[in-house]
Amino acid sequence: MCVRxxxxxLLLLGSPVLGDIVHLKNGKKLEGDVGPGPRGGTIEVRTGExxxxxxxxxxxxxxxxxQSPAEELEARLKALxxxxxxxxxxxxxxxxxxxxRSKVKALAAKxxxxxxxxxxxxxxxxxxxxxxxxxxxxxxxxxxxxxxxRDEWMEQAEKDRRLREEAKRELEDLLSLAGSENSHLQEFxxxxxxxxxxxxxxxVFARHVRDQRDxxxxxxxxxxxxxxxPAAGDDASRKISADLHALALEERxxxxxxVVYRTLEKFYRRESFRLALETASSSPEERERKRAAAVVARxxxxxxxxxxxxxxxxxxxxxxxEVRSVLRxxxxxxxxxxxxxxxxxxxxxxxxxxxx
Numbered sequence: 001m002c003v004r005x006x007x008x009x010l011l012l013l014g015s016p017v018l019g020d021i022v023h024l025k026n027g028k029k030l031e032g033d034v035g036p037g038p039r040g041g042t043i044e045v046r047t048g049e050x051x052x053x054x055x056x057x058x059x060x061x062x063x064x065x066x067q068s069p070a071e072e073l074e075a076r077l078k079a080l081x082x083x084x085x086x087x088x089x090x091x092x093x094x095x096x097x098x099x100x101r102s103k104v105k106a107l108a109a110k111x112x113x114x115x116x117x118x119x120x121x122x123x124x125x126x127x128x129x130x131x132x133x134x135x136x137x138x139x140x141x142x143x144x145x146x147x148x149x150r151d152e153w154m155e156q157a158e159k160d161r162r163l164r165e166e167a168k169r170e171l172e173d174l175l176s177l178a179g180s181e182n183s184h185l186q187e188f189x190x191x192x193x194x195x196x197x198x199x200x201x202x203x204v205f206a207r208h209v210r211d212q213r214d215x216x217x218x219x220x221x222x223x224x225x226x227x228x229x230p231a232a233g234d235d236a237s238r239k240i241s242a243d244l245h246a247l248a249l250e251e252r253x254x255x256x257x258x259v260v261y262r263t264l265e266k267f268y269r270r271e272s273f274r275l276a277l278e279t280a281s282s283s284p285e286e287r288e289r290k291r292a293a294a295v296v297a298r299x300x301x302x303x304x305x306x307x308x309x310x311x312x313x314x315x316x317x318x319x320x321x322e323v324r325s326v327l328r329x330x331x332x333x334x335x336x337x338x339x340x341x342x343x344x345x346x347x348x349x350x351x352x353x354x355x356x
Contacts, residue, residue: 020045021064022055030055034063069098077107085114092120128153164200171196171204179215186215193223202227206236209243218259221247225266234268241271249279249291261298273299280322281311293322300330301355309342 022030022045032047037054043063045053067075073095080087092107104124111121117134127134130146130153140146140153149159177189193201201223208220224240244264251257264272276299279292296308308330311323319337327342328334331353335341 020066023061023064024055024059025061026059069095069100070103073098073100073103083114085111085118088114089118089120092124096124167198167200168204171201175204175208175216175219178219179213190219193219194226196223197226202240203236206240206243209240209247214256217247218256221259221263225263227267229266229268237268238271241268241275245272245275245279245295248276248295249288261295264295264299269299269301273301273304277307277311277323280326281314281320289322293326296323297326297330300326302350302353305330305346305350306343309346310339312339312342313337 020032020034022032022034022043024030030045030047030053032045032053035044035046036042037044039054041057042054043057043060045055047053073091076091076094080091088107088111092104092111095103095107108121108124111118112125115121122134126137128137128140128148129135130140137148145155146153147156147159149162154162171193174189174193177185178193180186180189193205205220205223208216209224211217211220221244224244241264244260244267248257248260248264251260273296276292276295280289280296283289283292300308305327308323308327312320312327314320324334324337331345331349333345335345
């Protein structure tokens with residue numbers, strides 16, 4: 001009973017299986033590899049789905065032996081007209097679909113005997129077109145050191161350049177969407193942009209620090225916050241810091257200014273501090289000096305306090321009110337414009353303070 005039920009289920013499935021065809025006396029068929037059964041008077045059918053069915057020989061009317069794919073290929077090859085490309089190419093595709101890899105190569109070689117430039121045969125044998133001639137792909141990689149990218153062969157440096165350009169275009173498109181009136185598109189773009197951390201993204205964001213479009217500008221500024229502090233002497237980072245510094249001096253919206261401050265704290269803080277202290281010490285514009293002093297106070301670390309102490313008076317004796325206000329507000333004392341007094345106070349009291 002179990003054998004009959006299993007057999008019925010398999011026949012209902014009706015999935016095509018390569019192999020012999022067992023014709024049953026009840027008119028049904030079963031396909032698979034047929035062999036002797038475990039008991040006398042039985043046969044075993046191994047189906048393509050991994051199942052095994054045992055049948056009494058008395059239920060079998062006949063067994064139709066089918067050719068294996070390799071046998072069928074040989075028969076079809078013998079029947080092909082000599083010297084014709086299309087039937088041979090069709091047979092090659094059939095053999096490839098059947099997984100007969102060694103036969104595919106042999107058929108490809110036969111095609112090349114008729115047409116040395118046959119595209120399908122060349123590709124099956126591992127050839128590609130490079131500089132208008134066929135060459136083995138393995139040779140391109142080994143001898144010329146080339147890599148394949150979008151169906152073209154090129155040096156790794158060229159592939160890297162193209163990848164960078166594609167990444168830049170994608171980021172530019174996302175930046176444009178950051179200003180979209182569609183809130184869903186805008187949220188999607190901003191999320192993707194703020195998650196970007198590769199050098200190409202930093203380069204793109206740097207170009208938009210001073211962008212006239214508010215949404216683009218603030219996304220670019222916010223995104224730069226996610227990059228690690230650059231090494232000293234990094235000219236590209238110095239340029240970005242200079243743009244951020246200029247933005248900090250110009251911005252009038254307090255919420256937007258907070259975005260700039262947070263980025264200054266994360267992105268090349270040392271250079272941003274240097275620029276702010278220089279501006280607070282020497283700008284002819286009072287508004288710029290005050291804004292720069294606010295940046296100095298925001299970025300100030302214990303290690304940099306002596307620099308601020310020495311900057312309370314210029315070399316020609318001019319008092320710097322904004323620098324003095326930074327020291328007064330940060331240290332909680334007012335020692336005027338006496339740099340020596342500020343430095344002495346710091347040496348005596350440094351231990352009382354900590355970086356926040």
